[in-house]
Amino acid sequence: MTDKYAVIGNPIHHSKSPLIHAEFARQTGENIEYTAIEVPLDGLQNSLQQLRDVLKLKGVNVTVPFKEQVWAITNQKSARAELAGAVNTVVFNDDGTLFGDNTDGVGLCRDLTVNHQVELAGKRILLLGAGGASRGVIAPLLEYQPANLFIANRTAEKASHIAELFAELGNIHGGGFDHIDGEFDVVINATAASLQGEVPPLPDAVLASGACCYDMMYSDTDTAFIQWAKAHKAAKTIDGLGMLVEQAAEAFFIWRGVYPQTTSVISMLRDKS
Template sequence: MTSYAEVIGDPIAQSKSPTIHGFWIEKLGLEAAYRAHHVTSETLAAYLSERREDADWRGCNVTMPHKQAVAPLVDRIEPLAKRVGAINTVYRAADGALVGRNTDVAGFLEPLAGQLREQHYFRMARVLGTGGAARAVISGLAAEGFTLVVAGRDPDKARGLLDELTEGEHHTAPLSHFAEPTDFAFDDREGCCDLLVNASPLGMRGQPPLAFDWSHAPPGSIVYDIVTDPVETEFLKRARDAGFATIDGLAMLIGQAAAAFRYFFGEDAPREHDTELRELLTR
């Protein structure tokens, strides 16, 4: 039999994970497979129970709405996943135990590695969104020394996330605050690292656009949108038009998948083919 891994969620048909993992499996010539499997909240426990008994199953990526619900169904949870409060990867360890991990944080931070290796006088990130994806973004940036401003429709929810996931002085704002112009005079940003992240579903296909006035973005900011459908969001287009460097959602998606790939198949993803993979994902 062929070893295999899966991505589970509800819905799941839109997932790009089978394309990503399948591309790497083919490049490496592995006798393995990766597929999408529709799992509802009602069938999640039964799914994991059945896969425990399947010796060819190597694990699964976990997408919405199961990233928190899967926690009591695994045998161990690694520290980062505990801290974030979300599991996006379950794999079978050498002792047979099912282990829950979070690779979203690593995937999100990967395209920022160059900036994070530098020394900065000050790091600040404006994070727009308070849903499940924002948990990984907030946790990762706080650990890298960023002062955060988290904006959501409900500022109390934003404050709750900060209290749960971070230490130190961070701030909240209503999302509507960033939709209106500001005359705030930013100070000298030399030696600073400023980041603006859309961690909300706004701008995703079928969702309303993200209303953001660029007077809120400090000069030299890096603009990062984790939305993957479309990859070229209106938010990113406007950011480039305004002269900002941008990072799209495929960067995080590919990065988190690569971190999971080694746990599933025991090989490093062949990242030298990233350009070809991105072309495949955007056809």
């Protein structure tokens, strides 16, 4: 029997997730069907119930703007989802309960460390943005024990507040862009600025020699942040396509217990763009 899954969001028509999961299914021989479903902005609880009871889905991925709302709805959560304050993967348990997980952080870290051999341990990391996207990756980044992690945000208080939430897990601080001090080995853009073609106001000398710049967004052409990084002589620039595939692979593993191969899927998506 074919098990059914979907990604839910609003809007959702541009999602690459159906293509990614179809490829994982082909590769692993898992008998699944995966679609993209746009759900209305209000009545999310009702939508989830219909997906489970009427469409008989086994689970869903969750994207903008529902990750925080789904976090509040799920009955049980993984420790990493609990910390992230957001859920991007849901399992519809047979007993009717919902289990929520968050695979974004592990997806980012795997793309950085495995696909691009970027060292995080002992490094100085600058994370730009203090919204849901940023919060979701903090705990997984701190697991690598960087020398420090500074969260910089347009609204400074949001960054210092988030840093306090995670203070037990490592050497983490936060503030406004004007509080950025010194050079960093890894700079990760988790702001929505690239969506508007903007770059956060970073000091000129923020990149250490050999620095890597990572934009959690991706597009067919360089994002504004990647352009900035190249202009400031970053040794390595990476967009978020690999993170997208890696977070999907972790979700596939949660649902199916099989870990798909990701590099061929990343290459396939690059070739298509």
